[in-house]
Amino acid sequence: xxxxxxxxxxxxxxxxxxxxxxxxxxxxxxxxxxxxxxxxxxxxxxxxxxxxxxxxxxxxxxxxxxxxxxxxxxxxxxxxxxxxxxxxxxxxxxxxxxxxxxxxxxxxxxxxxxxxxxxxxxxxxxxxxxxxxxxxxxxxxxxxxxxxxxxxxxxxxxxxxxxxxxxxxxxxxxxxxxxxxxxxxxxxxxxxxxxxxxxxxxxxxxxxxxxxxxxxxxxxxxxxxxxxxxxxxxxxxxxxxxxxxxxxxxxxxxxxxxxxxxxxxxxxxxxxxxxxxxxxxxxxxxxxxxxxxxxxxxxxxxxxxxxxxxxxxxxxxxxxxxxxxxxxxxxxxxxxxxxxxxx
Amino acid sequence: xxxxxxxxxxxxxxxxxxxxxxxxxxxxxxxxxxxxxxxxxxxxxxxxxxxxxxxxxxxxxxxxxxxxxxxxxxxxxxxxxxxxxxxxxxxxxxxxxxxxxxxxxxxxxxxxxxxxxxxxxxxxxxxxxxxxxxxxxxxxxxxxxxxxxxxxxxxxxxxxxxxxxxxxxxxxxxxxxxxxxxxxxxxxxxxxxxxxxxxxxxxxxxxxxxxxxxxxxxx
Numbered sequence: 001x002x003x004x005x006x007x008x009x010x011x012x013x014x015x016x017x018x019x020x021x022x023x024x025x026x027x028x029x030x031x032x033x034x035x036x037x038x039x040x041x042x043x044x045x046x047x048x049x050x051x052x053x054x055x056x057x058x059x060x061x062x063x064x065x066x067x068x069x070x071x072x073x074x075x076x077x078x079x080x081x082x083x084x085x086x087x088x089x090x091x092x093x094x095x096x097x098x099x100x101x102x103x104x105x106x107x108x109x110x111x112x113x114x115x116x117x118x119x120x121x122x123x124x125x126x127x128x129x130x131x132x133x134x135x136x137x138x139x140x141x142x143x144x145x146x147x148x149x150x151x152x153x154x155x156x157x158x159x160x161x162x163x164x165x166x167x168x169x170x171x172x173x174x175x176x177x178x179x180x181x182x183x184x185x186x187x188x189x190x191x192x193x194x195x196x197x198x199x200x201x202x203x204x205x206x207x208x209x210x211x212x213x214x215x216x217x218x219x220x221x222x223x224x225x226x227x228x229x230x231x232x233x234x235x236x237x238x239x240x241x242x243x244x245x246x247x248x249x250x251x252x253x254x255x256x257x258x259x260x261x262x263x264x265x266x267x268x269x270x271x272x273x274x275x276x277x278x279x280x281x282x283x284x285x286x287x288x289x290x291x292x293x294x295x296x297x298x299x300x301x302x303x304x305x306x307x308x309x310x311x312x313x314x315x316x317x318x319x320x321x322x323x324x325x326x327x328x329x330x331x332x333x334x335x336x337x338x339x340x341x342x343x
Numbered sequence: 344x345x346x347x348x349x350x351x352x353x354x355x356x357x358x359x360x361x362x363x364x365x366x367x368x369x370x371x372x373x374x375x376x377x378x379x380x381x382x383x384x385x386x387x388x389x390x391x392x393x394x395x396x397x398x399x400x401x402x403x404x405x406x407x408x409x410x411x412x413x414x415x416x417x418x419x420x421x422x423x424x425x426x427x428x429x430x431x432x433x434x435x436x437x438x439x440x441x442x443x444x445x446x447x448x449x450x451x452x453x454x455x456x457x458x459x460x461x462x463x464x465x466x467x468x469x470x471x472x473x474x475x476x477x478x479x480x481x482x483x484x485x486x487x488x489x490x491x492x493x494x495x496x497x498x499x500x501x502x503x504x505x506x507x508x509x510x511x512x513x514x515x516x517x518x519x520x521x522x523x524x525x526x527x528x529x530x531x532x533x534x535x536x537x538x539x540x541x542x543x544x545x546x547x548x549x550x551x552x553x554x555x556x557x558x559x560x561x562x
Contacts, residue, residue: 087374089521113555150559224540225373308554309544328542329551331373331523336551341558 004300004314005042009293011286013048013072019056041065043219045212047289048072058082066219073283074208079215081222091227093330094243104232105159107246107329107337111233112153112166114250114339119173120146121342122253126180133182142176145169159233166249173253180261187271188264197281201274202260204282205292209256210248212296216316217251218244220323226330247322254342255315259299268295308338346418352514354412354421354468357507358461360514362531367514368523369537403430405437405444412472417511423469425449435479446473448484455490460506462486463497468507470499 008024010017016027024044026034038059043066046052052067060067061082069077097103123139123146149169156162178190181202190202198204218228218241231242233249263269273288284292300316313321322340329337353371360367399406405428413420428437428444436443448469452462463486470481485494497503517524528543535541549557 087372090373110551110555113559117559147559307558308551309542311544324540324542327540328545333523333525333542333545334551336555338551338554341555343558 004316006040007297007300008036008041008044009290009297010044010046010048011290011293014050015046015048016050017044017046017052017056019053019059024056038063038065043068043216045070045215047074052080064219064223066215066222068215070211072286074211074289076211076215079218087225090225090327090330091230094226095230097330098230098232101159105156105162107326108159108162108233109153109156110337110339111246111249112162112169113150114341115166115252116146116149116153116169116173118250118340118342119169119253119257122180122258123173123176125258130182134179139176139179142172145172162233177257177261181264183265183267184271187274197277199282201271201282202264204274204284205260205263205269206256208284208289208292209259209296210252212293213251213256213319214241214244214248217241217248217319217323220319221247221326223320224323224327226323226327247319247326250322250340251318254340255318259296263292263295304342307341307343345415346515347415348413348420350418350515351413351420352418352511352518354419354472355465356514357419357468357510358465360510361459361461361464363526363535364513364517364524365526365541366535366537368517369541371514372518372521372523404428405440412469412476414468414472414475416475417468417471417508418515419468419472419511421469421472423448423473424451426469426473435477446470446477446479446481448473448481449487449494450484451487451489453489455488456486456495460503463503464507464510466497467499467503468511471504471507 010026012028012033014028015033018025018027020035022039023035023037024041025032044060045068047070049071051069057067057080059065061080067080069079071077097107120143123143126134127136127139127143146169149165149172153162153165156165174190174193181188181190188201190200193206194200194203195207198207221228221243226243228241228244231244231246233246234240234242269288269291273285273291275283275285277283300314302315303312304315304318305311306313306318306321308325309321318340325334325338328334356367356371359370399408407426407428408424410423410426411420412423425448427447427449428434428440429447430442431445432443434443434445448466450462450466450469456462466484466486470484473479474481481499483499484497486497487494525546526543528546532538532541532543
């Protein structure tokens with residue numbers, strides 16, 4: 001399997017990224033703060049507004065290194081997209097599928113099956129891991145509802161209907177997510193998802209890691225030659241990485257939500273690191289963001305067995321594996337797109 | 344039948360195709376490519392073989408590096424690492440040179456001689472291009488291996504030539520259909536630079552339907 005390499009997170013807002021030979025060099029006021037060989041890197045994420053040199057952008061796109069710019073608050077600003085990789089025929093088939101309700105529904109269904117199954121797995125895990133602390137009966141009940149939802153999803157006949165079923169399942173799941181917070185309850189409560197802006201600490205963490213995940217998935221799609229902007233479930237909108245958002249649905253609960261929950265439950269995150277603005281919006285401070293990034297990086301290294309390939313891979317490779325399986329389905333190697341089903 | 348230029352396939356693709364037709368299709372039809380250590384080292388070796396752009400004469404031999412060749416009959420084009428032109432009275436004339444010469448292609452390979460005929464097929468295809476372009480006949484060529492630093496003589500017999508013709512015909516058919524064939528996974532997959540994208544495992548696993556139903560029914 002392709003190797004999982006490092007991601008370089010540049011969190012100081014006043015630094016500039018440049019290229020020197022085969023290295024990325026981080027500068028502040030002409031002074032070199034750090035240099036790192038590009039061949040060790042899979043992606044670079046920079047927080048702040050200063051920027052990077054065109055030479056570095058070219059070097060990254062040539063080497064398939066995703067270069068992403070975020071605002072200091074972790075909002076996505078831009079990605080460097082180089083020459084398009086892979087084959088035009090793969091992408092044309094992708095576009096054809098995206099415009100065909102029946103064909104795109106088939107892929108979208110499997111993605112949503114993955115999403116609902118995995119959110120259910122998060123609940124099931126909690127009943128096994130903390131039987132003394134969680135309301136098993138309540139979680140089991142929701143889990144049962146989600147399992148039934150999968151049967152309905154399998155039978156559904158339109159994307160409209162599919163979106164309805166997905167929304168209902170997501171509400172059920174988010175409805176009990178607060179039950180999985182077992183530490184620091186005073187500072188971390190979840191009463192539903194909100195994002196523009198996030199109004200509580202958990203939502204601000206979720207928004208941040210969803211952005212990180214979305215851009216991991218987008219660069220995985222580019223690596224295998226798919227167009228991250230043309231989706232099967234999310235409708236096209238200029239600048240929106242619809243296919244990345246589609247593919248990410250399977251991973252939100254098992255990858256991002258679990259990550260946030262475990263940081264809170266293991267007290268790896270300090271509630272003091274969140275500031276509330278006058279209107280209630282929550283902003284994470286720099287150190288908290290760094291702490292999240294560090295934990296995110298080590299979560300990526302954890303090894304799991306991929307359920308479809310039956311092969312050991314790092315968590316960080318899962319977006320790539322799913323992108324590759326999707327490309328292989330589009331090329332006609334597989335009978336259906338196999339979603340990532342985590343037990 | 345003759346092919347026109349738009350239909351030409353890459354000559355060097357024959358070695359991929361002989362190794363694994365799926366690998367060839369991934370590279371040449373799907374244009375998926377991943378650099379790995381071997382391909383990078385290969386590029387470096389070829390760069391040095393092509394370095395001096397054109398001719399050099401050593402005694403009775405003209406050495407031409409990086410010579411572009413094509414064949415309308417096979418529908419291919421490519422570049423020869425080195426073609427030696429040996430002065431010989433049974434040879435053919437060359438533009439701008441006195442005397443007659445016999446062309447002998449030499450292909451540089453990283454690594455050591457292989458048990459299969461992939462490299463010989465590529466060399467033979469080069470010879471067939473030169474024959475068509477220069478109206479001559481070529482009996483032998485050489486494969487030079489970087490690891491052993493030795494030349495291996497290859498005879499272009501009927502069997503080898505027929506195989507070249509047959510393989511390129513198949514490649515044209517697949518290319519026309521834009522079809523990536525499925526191939527049984529084998530030991531060769533371990534040495535392949537494209538396993539991540541090819542995923543030979545796909546053919547050993549269940550259908551996706553069985554996979555999804557299997558996991559969900561367990562509950």
